[in-house]
Amino acid sequence: MPKPKKMPEVSDKKTPEENFNISNHYDAIVIGTGPGGEGAAMGLSKQGKSVAVIERAPQVGGGCTHWGTIPSKALRHSVSRIVEFKRSGFDVDGDFSKQFTFKSILKHTERVIQDQVKLRQGFYLRNNCPIYSGAAKFINKNVIEITKDHGEKEYISADQIVIATGSRPYRPADVNFKSKHIFDSDTILSLGHEPKSIIIYGAGVIGSEYASIFRGLGVRVDLINTRDRLLSFLDTEVSESLSYHFWNSGVVIKHSEEYAKIEEVDDGVVVHLESGKKMRADCLLFANGRTGNTQTLGLENIGLKSNSRGQVDVNQHYQTEIDNIYAVGDVIGYPSLASAAYDQGRIAAKAMVSGHDEGALILNIPTGIYTIPEISSVGLTEQELTEKKVPYEVGRAQFKHLARAQIGGINVGFLKLLFHRETKQLLGIHCFGERSSEIVHIGQAIMEQKGEANNIEYFINTTFNYPTMAEAYRVAAMNGLNRLF
Numbered sequence: 001m002p003k004p005k006k007m008p009e010v011s012d013k014k015t016p017e018e019n020f021n022i023s024n025h026y027d028a029i030v031i032g033t034g035p036g037g038e039g040a041a042m043g044l045s046k047q048g049k050s051v052a053v054i055e056r057a058p059q060v061g062g063g064c065t066h067w068g069t070i071p072s073k074a075l076r077h078s079v080s081r082i083v084e085f086k087r088s089g090f091d092v093d094g095d096f097s098k099q100f101t102f103k104s105i106l107k108h109t110e111r112v113i114q115d116q117v118k119l120r121q122g123f124y125l126r127n128n129c130p131i132y133s134g135a136a137k138f139i140n141k142n143v144i145e146i147t148k149d150h151g152e153k154e155y156i157s158a159d160q161i162v163i164a165t166g167s168r169p170y171r172p173a174d175v176n177f178k179s180k181h182i183f184d185s186d187t188i189l190s191l192g193h194e195p196k197s198i199i200i201y202g203a204g205v206i207g208s209e210y211a212s213i214f215r216g217l218g219v220r221v222d223l224i225n226t227r228d229r230l231l232s233f234l235d236t237e238v239s240e241s242l243s244y245h246f247w248n249s250g251v252v253i254k255h256s257e258e259y260a261k262i263e264e265v266d267d268g269v270v271v272h273l274e275s276g277k278k279m280r281a282d283c284l285l286f287a288n289g290r291t292g293n294t295q296t297l298g299l300e301n302i303g304l305k306s307n308s309r310g311q312v313d314v315n316q317h318y319q320t321e322i323d324n325i326y327a328v329g330d331v332i333g334y335p336s337l338a339s340a341a342y343d344q345g346r347i348a349a350k351a352m353v354s355g356h357d358e359g360a361l362i363l364n365i366p367t368g369i370y371t372i373p374e375i376s377s378v379g380l381t382e383q384e385l386t387e388k389k390v391p392y393e394v395g396r397a398q399f400k401h402l403a404r405a406q407i408g409g410i411n412v413g414f415l416k417l418l419f420h421r422e423t424k425q426l427l428g429i430h431c432f433g434e435r436s437s438e439i440v441h442i443g444q445a446i447m448e449q450k451g452e453a454n455n456i457e458y459f460i461n462t463t464f465n466y467p468t469m470a471e472a473y474r475v476a477a478m479n480g481l482n483r484l485f
Contacts, residue, residue, distance in 0.1 A: 029158040034062025036329025037164030039345025045127040074109040079216035137298040167330035170289035195282035202288030212372035235381035317351035368437035376440040379428035395480020403467035415472040
């Protein structure tokens, strides 16, 4: 593996403040160790390039590992097991679920985080990618200044640089996030007391997931949605199913509302809505939007601009307007998924070496939403197909009719297959219920096939293990084909 070269003292501009010693030069520098940064670093290293990574946090993994995807999903898993046990019908004295608190189930989350850190740290070590700890800032398009915790600065340079700094929760200036009662999706993991009630402002993916988590722990949840329905990008039937499930479990949803003022009181918060309503709870989780982490990168030093959300524009190769600088992950916006970010990093790495397009993200990226129950989908929705005037049919399977679901006590959920009436080509898969994020990939594999191989009759002609949740595909396919005439 190529090793970095020692560089002499240089000065990009003959000004006192920009005289610096470059300690090492690399083929590439990757700023950030989340999924996008990891994908880029591993991709470049596998192609024989010398790669350095910079991480401002004490450990690798980025927001995905420490504050976002992994913690919330680990929390969700613990809470869903509690909910599952409560509805199982076992004869247990007392309410055992009261033994579990938000703080106690975080112990499982912390173990998962550390396991992930150890795993990801090993990737960099085995691929000879040195990790620099500190905050990165561009001096010019080839030189990065790293400011360490105690203020010491170090300078490294590279021919190419990848920005993979991720995003952070949006924090409006009129909300006091220093309050012990007000949290965002990063700081909610530090919640030290057991709230009896919580207001969640923002009913997107993060807000909906935490609504499930807290309601599963028996906390009274008020969910404020700034739009007219939950997760409006989903198929309407799935969105309405989640909305009904929330209602049935006791989550109160306020649609088409925005806050006018958030007031702190001695024992909690009061949210004043623009409609004139007021809501009170022990604490508030503000989960309405995210911002790209570019504010301290010194983009002005290289003439690279970010938009109002802190995101930078890239072309199909993930190259910015600065020819040797690339960007991947949340910092470029949509689709803002950990899975997609890793692939973006991998694709960018290939383009950086070859100088031309070496692939692209798949067209139909699956989404996984870890509410209780889960939601997962891939492909087009009924609304999109109707708008495009595509002649489609629907096949459904209710989970409550599957033997495996009955064994597991899963009585809520369904699989919906959308397919072309004439060609029987699979057009969309929408799943609501436990194991959805796993089940969806069976259909995705068929939908990605070319020509006649993408055909809903595959699910009729194949043999599934019994009893399994995958059997839902056979049931849904038969249901849909029976509708044809």
